[in-house]
Amino acid sequence: MNQKLIVRAVAAAFTAAVLLGVGYVTGTRRAATDAPMTSAATETPPVAGVAGDKVDPKTGRKVLYWHDPMVPKQHFDKPGKSPFMNMELQPVFADEGGAGGIKVDATLQQNLGIRYATVVRRDASDSFDAIGTTQFDESMADVVQSRVTGYIDRLYASAPMQRVAKGAPIASFFVPDWLAPQEEYLALKRAGMDAGLLAAAHARMKALSIPDGLIASLERTGKAQTHVTLFARQAGVLTELNVRDGAMVSPGQTLAKVAGLSKLWLIVEIPESLALQAQPGMLVDATFAGDASHHFSGHIREILPGIRPDSRTLQARLEIDNAGLRLTPGMLMRARVSGAKPVSRLLVPSEAVITTGKRSIVIVRNSDGRLQPVEVALGHDSGDSTEVTNGLNEGQQVVASGQFLIDSEASLKSALPKLEGGAAPAAPAAPAPASAAASASTPATAQTCETTGKVEKITSSDITFSHQPVPTLGWGAMTMTFGKPSPTAFPDVKAGESVHFVFRQSNDGYQLTQVEPAGGAK
8 A cells, every 4th residue: 555655656746847847848949939029029110209308328418309310200209220211210309409499500600690689679769761852842932923014125034944143133124104103203293292292193103013112213313214123032943934035024924933942842752551650740861862971851841632643652741951052853862751759669670580471580599599480570660670569578689690681481491401500401291212202302402412332223213322421411321312313324333332422402302413433532
């Protein structure tokens, strides 16, 4: 009995040992089979998303996300192989690029001539620029008229627009109707008539418009005067001359018209869009194009009613001093019209504003030195400054000059990436194979780039290279296809060669311009 129990115990121990060995072998084989699957799982493309607080192990800098420089719009939350190109994904660090704008190094700023200005708040009046023309001041014109019927026996003025001095004779004419009353007065005086009759005769001569000077001469000399000379009462220009020698004149007829030059009218043409801003009393500072150093100023006296249909402008009239006679009627002048009461306004230099047609953009310099476009709402111009009603704060810095004088939104979008020295390359808008990505890109400029690489494949239309990084475009090493300028271009290039090649961005993608052996590279 005891012998049977011992045999059973030994058999059970042996069976357990065999089962343990079989389990170990099976587990080892299964682990060896699972190892390649696990390795393959680690090579899956990275997941698109947000990087979060990632740190680059090489530099220790915070990473926003990883991306393929050829498809920059697609972001990944971890490094790995690009699903679009045969290259590693590149990190985008938190301290460069991104939503905070772009950074321009000092050398590039100097090369581009970038200059900054500060947004300031100061009192400024409503003002705008306009064009004006000088005219004769009609309110000061002197009209030479005849009060009696007579005949011109001498005309001193020869033609209209002749300059005349103050007191210069205009015309002399004979008045036969003056002879009878003068002779009657002289007869009564010789007869010793009483003062009443003499006063009546004197009044009759006055009623016939005989000048006081002629009556005084009559009493002094005792001779009747039948000729009278008309003189200019002010210096100016003879704008009208309506008689000739020997012509008959009638009472109330205008013989001539003299316009002065010491004061002129300036008629300012105000655009219809600014008509509501123009008010009487606004200050006008005008300069003549031929001599901008001399300023002529005045206040708008009146706004003339009606819009001119030919120029769609509103006319404002003011009086300007021309004592030096530097101006003459008909001159074209540049006028700056300013409001009488200044108002506190937020101002930037007018050259800092980029008007795209639909909106206005100002390039703002952030506190960390980055440049960022900001859409602003504009008010009135104030000389060389423009009012900003929304979008900026006092004390901010804006780009006042450089390459930002752009007049379309498309130009703005293409110019900003260039400020980083090419850190934002042109790329396809959607994922595509290497050859398709090269042809699908739309370059902002025809920039020429170069690098070295190995020729992988040659066709009649393109060449595929495994090339080194391209720093000017921010590309890493990758395998990419470039277009040939013609099917017969670069006939000496062979697959497997190491070459130095030059390419440029065009509307058809990335086109090769030069391919030579790597040893011939300069």
